[in-house]
Amino acid sequence: MASVEFQNVSKTFGSFTAVPDISFSIADGEFVCLLGPSGCGKTTSLRMIAGLETPSGGKVLIGGKDVTYLHPKDRQISMVFQDYALYPHMNLADNIAYPLKVRGEAEDKRHARAKEVADVLKIGDLMKRLPSQISGGQQQRTSLARALVYPSQVYLFDEPLSNLDAKLRLEARGFLNHLQRDMGMTAVYVTHDQAEAMALATRIAVMDKGRIVQFAPPIEIYRRPATTFVANFVGNPPMNLVPVEAMVDGGQLRLRADGLTLTGLPLSDDIAKAAAKGKMTLGVRPEHLRMAEAGDANTITGKLFANENMGPESLVTMERADGGRVTARIFTDDEIRTDDHVTLAFDTRHVTLFDDTGARIPEIGE
Amino acid sequence: MQISRSIYMRRAIFSVAASLVGVVFALPLVWFIFAPFNARAELGLAIPSPFTLSNFVTVFQNSFAMHALLNSLIQAFGGVILVGGAATLAAYALSRSSIPGKRAVTYILLLFSSVVSGSAAMVPIFLIISAIGLIDTHLAVILVFAGGLLPTAMFILRDFIDAIPKSYEESAMVAGASPIQTFFDVALPVIRPGIVVVVVWAFVNIWGSFLIPFILLRKDTLMPASVAIYSFYSEAGTPIVTLLAAYSLIYSLPVIVLYLFVNWKFGFRFFGGIKS
Numbered sequence: 163m164a165s166v167e168f169q170n171v172s173k174t175f176g177s178f179t180a181v182p183d184i185s186f187s188i189a190d191g192e193f194v195c196l197l198g199p200s201g202c203g204k205t206t207s208l209r210m211i212a213g214l215e216t217p218s219g220g221k222v223l224i225g226g227k228d229v230t231y232l233h234p235k236d237r238q239i240s241m242v243f244q245d246y247a248l249y250p251h252m253n254l255a256d257n258i259a260y261p262l263k264v265r266g267e268a269e270d271k272r273h274a275r276a277k278e279v280a281d282v283l284k285i286g287d288l289m290k291r292l293p294s295q296i297s298g299g300q301q302q303r304t305s306l307a308r309a310l311v312y313p314s315q316v317y318l319f320d321e322p323l324s325n326l327d328a329k330l331r332l333e334a335r336g337f338l339n340h341l342q343r344d345m346g347m348t349a350v351y352v353t354h355d356q357a358e359a360m361a362l363a364t365r366i367a368v369m370d371k372g373r374i375v376q377f378a379p380p381i382e383i384y385r386r387p388a389t390t391f392v393a394n395f396v397g398n399p400p401m402n403l404v405p406v407e408a409m410v411d412g413g414q415l416r417l418r419a420d421g422l423t424l425t426g427l428p429l430s431d432d433i434a435k436a437a438a439k440g441k442m443t444l445g446v447r448p449e450h451l452r453m454a455e456a457g458d459a460n461t462i463t464g465k466l467f468a469n470e471n472m473g474p475e476s477l478v479t480m481e482r483a484d485g486g487r488v489t490a491r492i493f494t495d496d497e498i499r500t501d502d503h504v505t506l507a508f509d510t511r512h513v514t515l516f517d518d519t520g521a522r523i524p525e526i527g528e
Numbered sequence: 529m530q531i532s533r534s535i536y537m538r539r540a541i542f543s544v545a546a547s548l549v550g551v552v553f554a555l556p557l558v559w560f561i562f563a564p565f566n567a568r569a570e571l572g573l574a575i576p577s578p579f580t581l582s583n584f585v586t587v588f589q590n591s592f593a594m595h596a597l598l599n600s601l602i603q604a605f606g607g608v609i610l611v612g613g614a615a616t617l618a619a620y621a622l623s624r625s626s627i628p629g630k631r632a633v634t635y636i637l638l639l640f641s642s643v644v645s646g647s648a649a650m651v652p653i654f655l656i657i658s659a660i661g662l663i664d665t666h667l668a669v670i671l672v673f674a675g676g677l678l679p680t681a682m683f684i685l686r687d688f689i690d691a692i693p694k695s696y697e698e699s700a701m702v703a704g705a706s707p708i709q710t711f712f713d714v715a716l717p718v719i720r721p722g723i724v725v726v727v728v729w730a731f732v733n734i735w736g737s738f739l740i741p742f743i744l745l746r747k748d749t750l751m752p753a754s755v756a757i758y759s760f761y762s763e764a765g766t767p768i769v770t771l772l773a774a775y776s777l778i779y780s781l782p783v784i785v786l787y788l789f790v791n792w793k794f795g796f797r798f799f800g801g802i803k804s
């Protein structure tokens with residue numbers, strides 16, 4: 163296992179800049195997820211670690227060694243491709259054992275090792291089949307087995323679960339999590355599924371347009387999103403963001419928008435400075451909203467837009483007068499009044515504030 | 529009722545028409561199979577009576593024609609190996625590398641290839657070959673065929689390789705394979721169905737070609753079957769139908785055998801493809 167470091171890495175394709183400038187470092191044994199919308203440069207970054215793409219500028223280090231121009235074969239890495247890339251003319255045994263074959267391992271030895279790994283992944287009895295003769299989930303595990311069959315410095319995954327159905331995906335996710343705990347592998351895992359990133363990562367790098375917006379542990383990303391972009395990307399459903407007018411009133415912050423007033427928020431220097439500009443974005447997670455009761459001071463009201471029952475909970479979405487939507491996650495035990503108007507109450511402790519540029523305003527005492 | 533009857537009528541008419549067309553095409557083939565076993569020269573269709581192998585005996589005694597079959601094999605195999613090998617390497621490079629203007633290269637070659645194998649270029653080709661001193665050698669025929677067929681072969685194969693995801697080779701490289709290992713272990717087997725198509729196509733082309741060997745070769749001992757077949761014409765230039773038919777049947781066998789062999793061994797698939 164080894165660390166991975168990017169020093170001012172950039173990548174341009176012709177005149178298009180896919181990655182303008184990225185620097186980060188991943189410690190030995192970390193499981194890092196690259197999370198971001200389609201086309202933000204996740205795959206490109208991963209391929210630069212693998213050596214399948216040469217950076218246009220900057221340095222890539224693996225285990226402290228500069229590998230920027232090293233051929234992939236000399237990097238001692240494993241990669242699971244999004245399309246699995248199983249060799250169609252080799253049976254599973256040969257597919258899984260291929261990395262050992264190029265390392266000069268004898269046939270019986272490498273097949274024994276391949277069988278070992280395959281057994282762990284529950285595909286041990288399919289070894290004589292061709293990739294075209296097994297199911298999608300089995301193909302995915304074969305490709306995983308091929309990546310795990312030899313010792314690697316870094317394990318790279320490019321959306322390995324995106325082609326699986328929901329149930330298989332959960333199963334594979336659990337398996338990867340177990341593997342990480344078991345082996346303590348250094349892994350870089352590309353996904354655009356925030357739930358997958360939250361579940362697997364020790365740290366998440368949220369990317370947008372070829373830049374890393376925030377690089378932090380999942381809980382930090384969830385609790386303290388650096389920008390409205392991150393807030394909008396993480397959480398299921400993501401954080402509600404409401405543009406508000408801000409003013410300071412008697413040593414307290416007061417926020418106002420259509421159907422919403424929020425008072426009694428404590429003030430700090432940072433907050434006061436942002437409030438002086440008059441505009442802020444109020445962020446509140448769906449799980450921190452509840453149906454309002456009489457006497458609730460801080461509420462938000464609007465017309466009911468959707469009410470989706472998910473079993474133990476419901477997603478109630480309302481549309482405010484200015485067209486903005488707010489979703490709440492309500493435990494179904496609470497009675498949901500699904501008449502025309504919905505009033506939701508929130509707890510001021512669970513409010514996140516962003517300034518007019520979309521950057522999070524530090525909490526008091528942070 | 530009315531409607532279904534008219535559909536029935538239409539189908540019947542279509543079937544009859546299709547059968548007629550089929551028969552028109554099948555008749556020469558039937559003649560081609562029957563005529564060699566007929567002792568009498570007959571251009572009409574007739575079940576051979578008496579059934580005889582005497583035509584074949586005569587043909588087998590014609591050592592020039594028999595040797596020509598061997599020459600055809602030498603030239604076709606030589607050409608096929610050259611075209612198959614060179615086209616695979618060239619198409620792979622053109623598909624996978626990022627040489628600027630690589631598309632233009634293929635198209636320009638394709639344009640010239642129609643000139644090379646066309647009869648207009650015969651005089652310059654003859655002059656070039658004789659300048660190199662290769663007139664009257666198998667190599668001359670093989671080289672000229674390769675030059676003519678290579679661009680089209682490259683074009684077909686490049687298209688085929690373009691459709692194969694790069695991730696096969698990338699995963700091999702990441703797994704530790706050198707570029708050579710990657711090519712032979714992973715790329716080549718995946719490209720093989722495309723190579724098979726090109727090889728069969730090139731073989732059939734060379735096997736049936738008359739003009740190039742006729743111009744480049746002098747010695748009887750080097751002539752391929754496509755030229756030797758004219759030894760079954762009388763001095764006056766009329767074909768000796770019985771022998772011609774027998775020789776033609778023998779002449780066509782290698783192509784049929786090749787087709788059956790390839791179909792059995794590889795199957796004619798024309799796709800690369802990853803998972804479904």
Ligand SMILES: Nc1ncnc2c1ncn2[C@@H]1O[C@H](COP(=O)(O)OP(=O)(O)OP(=O)(O)O)[C@@H](O)[C@H]1O
Nearest residue numbers: 175178180198199200201202203204205206207354
């Ligand atoms: N070979 C290439 N040539 C030109 N542009 C490319 C190339 N590869 C990637 N790009 C561009 O670079 C940007 C980043 O691509 P990348 O594949 O890294 O995105 P991604 O974050 O992995 O997206 P997705 O989630 O859809 O897989 C995209 O806009 C893409 O169009």
Ligand SMILES: [Mg+2]
Nearest residue numbers: 204205206352
């Ligand atoms: Mg991608």
